[in-house]
Amino acid sequence: MRIVFYLPHDHRTLAPVLRRTLDTYLAFISAGGGALTSGEDPDISEAAFPLTPEFWEEARRHIEKSRFEHLDEMEQDSFWFRTLTKRGFDTWVHLIGGESDPTGYEFSFRSRLPWREPSGEYSVLSVKVPMQFLEDQGPEKAFELAQALAEPLPFSTGHAGLSLSFTRGRSRLLPLLKDHLVRHPGWDVPRASTWGMEEGIDGIHWMTFLGAPLLDTLGGPNAIRARLQHPETTVQELTGCRAVIRLGPAPLAGDTKLGETLPAYRELARFLEPWLMPSAPFVPFEGYTPEEMRHWWRRFLEPPPAAISDPRDG
Incomplete structure (x- = not known):
């Protein structure tokens, strides 16, 4: 994490x-x-x-x-x-x-x-x-x-959640993980550079920390609570006019093949979409096409792939 x-x-x-x-x-x-x-x-x-x-x-x-x-x-x-x-x-x-x-x-x-x-x-x-x-x-x-x-x-923003960790070989390993990243959208790939983020938010995670001035732009903690309806989502005020959004009691990886599409993460992505910082124009993953990068970055904004049913269930 x-x-x-x-x-x-x-x-x-x-x-x-x-x-x-x-x-x-x-x-x-x-x-x-x-x-x-x-x-x-x-x-x-x-x-x-x-x-x-x-x-x-x-x-x-x-x-x-x-x-x-x-x-x-x-x-x-x-x-x-x-x-x-x-x-x-x-x-x-x-x-x-x-x-x-x-x-x-x-x-x-x-x-x-x-x-x-x-x-x-x-x-x-x-x-x-x-x-x-x-x-x-x-x-x-x-x-x-x-x-x-x-x-x-x-801080301006911050986040916490499941994240890949590359001690070495990032450019070689990322192309091998394409299918896993699509299947388990809760895993994050750390950003290689912060250049050009401005006031953007770096993706959707288990926890999202918001400071000034973005928290005011979003209407403050009460306005955020009113917009996020998932029962496991909480919005907690912090000292210094800051807040943290928490998507459930524990970080989740999800599994789209089993229908685990992380609805709380998707709801937050729709709410924060105007402020989400796109990854592809700045730090494209080696071995990924622009369309693959776009799909990964928007994985919580586009319809999830259909779950694959197990014939043994029938």
Whole structure:
């Protein structure tokens, strides 16, 4: 399961709360025996490294303190201006629960480039827990984790739900998963880039977090409740004029061949359609035609395929 927040702020604005989010995540996963053991950071090492006490301190320092002022104030032929604009982000800290045998635990923060006039990019905070966490701790604990992470973050939008995780070979594996993605629409494929999202919503998920100004545009929590009629859908207000929409007690993958078409997800997709951010024009999946990409992105907006009946049932 993946929990992600899109943050329309530079690192210097987010730095005061990032240590808190990391400590919150560590507290939740350690209670169930999970841990982060390896790290990746292009400014620390070119390869994954074990999280020794020294590297933990370095990783925390990277999270807690922004190093760069506005790029507009740098010389354009300087080393850091060329480095930052080439890689497309300010700071990236990526902590995982195993290098050669990933455990499914992951904490990742990537901050956008600090221009004086902000671009359409977002800073992104993303965490993952394995399916074993859901099985052992239960979906309510996963919901509590998402809420606890959301509490200090000035997010624009965010979401949580079942998500594919590619440690390597994404471009090679995605074409092999076409039939599975169609059959199980509740699984998400993480977005490769936030460029051009503006105020868009990144798909339909078990949980959808809404902040300003989008929540006001949608009419606020009460207006959303009035529009969403599925009995398992809840809309909960959060502090700071924010809200979270939850589609049932647990995330669902669905199975269109068995008629499990996820009606609550479809209802939310119809409500949010004007704000849904299309994936195909920006990050097409390798090996997918434009029509296949369109069909996948609109999987909750178009009529579901008919369930396949089992002759043994007759």
